[in-house]
Amino acid sequence: MKHITNNIATSPFIFLGEKTLEIIKKLGRVVILFAKGLFFGFIPPFQFSKIIYQIYFIGAKSLLLICLIGSFTGMVLGLQGYYTLVKFGAEGMLGTAVALSIIRELGPVLTALMITGRAGSAIAAELGIMRNSEQIDALKTMNINPIRFLISPKIIASIISFPLLTAAFDVVGISGGFITGSLLLDIDTGTYFSSIQSNLAISDIAGGFIKSIVFAFLVAGICCYYGYYTHKTGGGFGAKGVSQSTTSAVVTSSVFIMAVDYVLTSFLL
Amino acid sequence: MSKEIITFKNVVKSFGANLVLDKVSFSIFKGEITAIIGKSGIGKSVILKHIIGLLSPDSGEILFEGNSLSNISDKKKSLFKQKCSYMFQGNALFDSMTVFDNIALPLTETTKSPIFEIKKKVEDIMEKLDLKGIGNRYPAQLSGGMQKRVALARALITEPEILLFDEPTTGLDPIRKKEAHRMIFDYKDKFGFTGVVVSHEIPDIFEISQRIAMIDNKKIIFEGTPQEIVKNDHPVIIEFLSK
Secondary structure, three states, X not given: OHHHHHHHHHHHHHHHHHHHHHHHHHHHHXXXXXXXHHHHHOOOOOOHHHHHHHHHHHHHHHHHHHHHHHHHHHHHHHHXXXXXXXXXXXXXXXXXXXXHHHHHHHHHHHHHHHHHHHHHHHHHHHHHHHHHOOHHHHHHHOOOOHXXXXXXXXXXXXXXXXHHHHHHHHHHHHHHHHHHHHHHOOOOHHHHHHHHHHHOOHHHHHHHHHXXXXXXXXXXXXXXXXXXXXXXXXXOOHHHHHHHHHHHHHHHHXXXXXXXXXXXXXXXX | OOOEEEEEEEEEEEEOOEEEEEEEEEEEEOOOXXXXXXXXXXXXXXXXXXXXXXXOOOEEEEEEOOEEOOOOOHHHXXXXXXXXXXXXXXXXOOOOOOHHHHXXXXXHHHOOOXXXXXXXXXXXXXXXXXXXXXXXXXXXXXXXXXXXXXXXXXXXXXXXXXXXXXXXOOOOOHHHHHHHHHHHHHHHHHHOOEEEEEOOOXXXXXXXXOEEEEEEOOXXXXXXXXXXXXXXXXXXXXXXXXX
């Protein structure tokens, strides 16, 4: 009887411990895969054409989406900011409010979330299908390092694309705020831009870019991991396994983006 | 007598609780074609995957020219892999690459050969395998038989010393099957490679093989020449050959 009571008392802790260890192991595998991918990417011969293709796929093909999201985010911020600031007679600070919100926070975070949804899911699905159809094994039999061949270009392209897309989001977002603040409402154009110029520090811009680079590490590492190890992530085999790994890649990346954003913000403030 | 090139010594392999190979021991001889036969799902492909290094034995060892593959350095393993080619049962073609790029890949990624030389080699092998004119197509646009020949072309392009074929004729019509067997045999003569073929094509496979290894119930139950296996009175072999 005592034995049974002990089991009931300890089983939640055993379950919690096992889950924690599992998560730590998974994180370790993500970090190792990412580190290998980054390392192999700098070993000659360099894979310029593959990296450029991935920049096109992850970066250029996401540009329109980023611009759309950026413009609407800026426009909404312009409207909301105006109606808040006007109550305090501080509508002249709208430019600063929009620019700081976008450059420090919304630009890197929303860009990373959008790329995760568009390119991260595609990366996980592509690698998952390659794993299931033995294409990754085929690379190994040809003495081609699959991490170098498949993952390195995606990681390097992500590190290049994320900050550039974040910059595009920032510019379009600030312009969106200008459209609602100055063109639709009553704020003077000069006031809007001069408040940005006088209140925006280089550290704000640097902080945004640091975030975007860290998010590139996270998204590329997590999405490549779920795709590359589709057969080990417990989602089953075939199409179901690929769908499971793609979903896990997007959900995990999104959660980590938000969690790491909080940690980074607390350090960068 | 040919020299042993690959030797399995008491190789044991399980997947979870499922024991697939139980102290499997047999040899593959240099310059010969060895056919591995047996019922479906019995572990024939697992043997091939051990040779190429996609799987590692739980215990026992695999020797290449007398040296254990599990104890050699990564550099030597890489050199060994360069000598091998593997043709997958499901072809494992890169579905987002054209036929030409699929066949050229082992050369573009692992050699420093100039592009024009690679192009010439690929075109030559495509002509030999009756694949001319489909270089720009994608694997999904080809029939099963054509995909098989593309996979064969990719396996042969590096002129390997050891060629591992996992059911190379599945999905081919009888004429193409004969052609594929003939081609394996001819290439073996031309390049002098060592071939290991997992096959169900009995008795056709006996015509091109110098040696047969039969696996049943997790163990190699026969190792010898095609002439010897047809005379063997083991009940499992008799039943298998008669069907």
